[in-house]
Amino acid sequence: MSVDKDVAALAAKEPAPLPTARQIRHNPLLVPLRPVSSGQRWFLGIGFFVLFFAFWAIATFGGWVSPTFLADPLTMVHEGYLLFTEYNFSLDIGMTVMRVLGGFILAAVLAVPLGIMMGSYKLVEAFVEPFVSFCRYLPASAFIPLLILWAGIGETQKILVIFIGSFFQIVLMIAVTVGGARRDLVEAAYTLGASSRSIVRRVLIPGAAPEIAELLRLVLGWAWTYVIVAELIGSSSGIGHMIVDSQALLNTGQIIFGIITIGCIGLLSDYLFKALNRRLFAWSVAP
Structure with missing residues (x-):
């Protein structure tokens, strides 16, 4: 009972007041939860990269x-130019992008319906969740020897590595998202005469759709590591193949260029995914 009273007392307290004008005037930049404009966000984001390359240049040229x-940095840029002009690096980029999209799309197509089923029906969750949680902790790289035996060293093996690394993460996170739906909306739908199937189709899925889209965006970033x-x-x-060849030749310029290329492509895909989510779910996606 004392715990309930403490919780009730905390809930009855008034919310913390917003920072006063004097507090903001003393520290105008670092105000908790104060939003920044789009221009400031771009300036600060680019500024970090400028500082990073500046420290890198000082450490290497000095x-x-x-x-x-x-x-x-200059050697890295020169080696990147050679990769595109002499070693057909654009083909390597295309192959990597194709593998990421193939494994990620296959995982999403199969994992999203299963995650929705687990989140909607507790019997399905009780049956599938222990196995999914078990597999979620298995590193995808551990399956590479088996996948080489089963599928060879072709494209299927590489796509399956990405699939294994993404599938179980997507299933469990979507199940948690769908299972956390607002109970009052579900009860209201039942009161209005909705069936169990209608609850899933018209209440649970639409309510969880924005968060599902954000989860897919996050897992796409993990797919690039796989x-x-x-x-x-x-x-x-x-x-990855180019990076291994460059490591054998001790060509750190090409290795760094390959790593930066992965980061740039991943960042671009992340922004495109985020822009699509904002367009589809403009009412719920945070800026």
Whole structure:
């Protein structure tokens, strides 16, 4: 009873007041939860990259780090130019993107319906959730030897690595999202005469759709880490294959360029995914 009283007392308290004008005047930049404009966000984001490359240039051009271990920015750019002009690096990029999209789309197509079923029906969740939770902790790279035996070293093996790394994460997160639907909406739908199937189709799925889209955006970022692992073994193309070849030659400029290329493509895909989510679910996606 004392715990209930404490909870009731906390709930009865008035919300914390917003910062006063004097508080903001003393510290105008760092105000908790204060939004920033789109222009400020772009300026600050680009500014971080400028500082990063500045420190990198100082460390390499100043002789603080040996070129054997870390190439300078100009060498990295030159090696990237050679990759595109002499080593057909654009083909490697295309192959990596194709593998990521293939494995991710296959995982999403199968995982989203299963996750919705688990979140909607507790019997399904009780039956499937222990196995999904077990598989979620298994590293996708551990399956590579088996996948090479089962599917060879072709494209199927690499797509399956991405599929395994993404599928179980998507299933469990979507099940949690759908299962956390507002009970009052479900009860209101039952009161209006909705059937169990209608509850899932017209209440649970629409309510969870924005969060499901955001979860898919996050897992797409994880898929990029799995594809590099898949390309490190038994691959003759792709960004990961190029990085392995460059490591054998101690060409850190090409290695860094490959890593930056992955980051740029991943960042672009993330922004495109976020823009699509804002367009589809403009009422719920945070800016």
